Amino acid sequence: MKQLKSIFNLTTLMFISMISWSQEEEVTITIDSLTNEVFMLTGQGGNIGLFVNATNTFMIDDQFARLSPKIKQAIATITNQPITYLFNTHMHGDHTGGNAEFNSKTTTLIAQDNVRKSLEQRIIEKPELNNDILPEISFSEELTLYQDDETIMAFHVHNAHTNGDAMIYFIKNNVIHMGDTYFSGRYPYIDINNGGSVNGYINAQKKALMLIDDNTIIIPGHGRPSNKQELTTYITMLEDIKDNTLKAIELGRTLEQITTDTTISGAYDTDYGTGFINPERLRSTFYTSLKK
Template sequence: MKPIIPLFILLSFIFHNNLNAQGFDDVTIESIQVSEHVYMLVGAGGNIGVSIGDDGVFVIDDQFAPLTAKIEAAITTLSDKPIKFLVNTHHHGDHTGGNENMHKLGATIIAHDNVRHRLETIPKRDKSMQPKEALPIITFNDELNIHINGEKVSVFHAEHAHTDGDALLYFTESNVLHTGDTYFKGRYPYIDLNSGGSVHGYIDAVKLGLKTINEDTKIIPGHGSLSNKAEYETFLNMLETLKDSVLAEIEAGKTEDDVVNNEALTITYDDLGYGSGFINSEKIRRTFYVSLKE
């Protein structure tokens, strides 16, 4: 059995596909208004959510450390208030790389219990452990509410989905959902089995998000452009179709290599471009087989 893609390969992909040879210098942070008070920032790495208002700035994820100055500059064009809170949707470096910098800017970092644990135990590039300033100060097990800028933001944990520490956030008045990496718009998702992710949990996370929203909800995915409920439902249909197809192969006694090499299992979604990203059709078939076989 071939190993499932480890985190360092994922991060290598993100670097090579989002950045050119000049590194982060040429990355531009684009601000997209989602509602009256909520914005999506797009740069390199996971999509950032930003809430602005009288109470201060509330941020969801922070991409890579070298981009913090650009992210801060983009935020200052939206609000002159300080950054008060930062929620990490999970522990991967393209969503938490700027934590230490955000802490220095005054942000209180919040995340699921497992995010803090993984950040504590995953070494930095120089092999030193993550600094204390990069760790979440407030952690939660199941869900919590943050009352800021005139609305309640519901934060809830999706168990064993993309990782074991995923959080989705719903802005109850703005009607905006930030999914973190439990949603890759128009692409096959990265399900990090080595970090507690699973196919069943990932599907459950999407169902949880869909139960929370309505036809008018704006969705900030972990990766991809701003989305809506119909596109989110299409993503769920893809996941469930592939799950049923791979389970049928497993029940028929097919091996991992049989499934990985069976292009017919994903051809419908391959033709729609789902395999054009980091997780191609072969990788998603392998991930589904390994997760569902276990």
């Protein structure tokens, strides 16, 4: 058990180190126009969603604090309206790092209950932060906002990437932001230390699959915009790796044996294993989560 915790803590530290290192690079904010009203902004960290209509602007995630001026400049090329709502899909710093920079009298922050709890803990650990990073509105399971002729549904998915993940679905525009419950084109990072799990991750994606249709545009937490067909293929991949891992566990294989066993994920490593989470880390995560 100590070995499992040590290995997973190392993965978490490497993720944090990767974020810190990436913040030193020069960043360009790029914009994808997904519909007439919904946009995806890519820079460093989690993909930002932006909904803009005649009267309101709704933003999803905000990357890192140091990028806020660039992100604001990019948004200004789309709209000069103030941001009405800023929604955090979960607690990680590459999605919430700019909260204080965007929080204002005209902007209300929203997140799932566990996200606010995590950010409250972050303030305790980092006294230089203040309550400006905290959501003013939090919810347990579901929240619905009505923006003129658009209905925005936010819903909690349990123990997926973390314990506080939420997806946001723009019904009229038929666009869903899945946060880090979907890493398009790459293996996922499942944060077990913060409540994530393999089963919860797969179940979250299946919930999204039931909601969307063949024309839905998916904004992933990381990667390029996606669709139902690609998400379906992704779920098949995760379930196959899960089944292979469970069979190996039943045979009494150890963490080290599963981590080095290329047959468990080998069919997918070329297509999905070149991101931050390489095949070895993925297999380690699957073992750690499923062994529980």
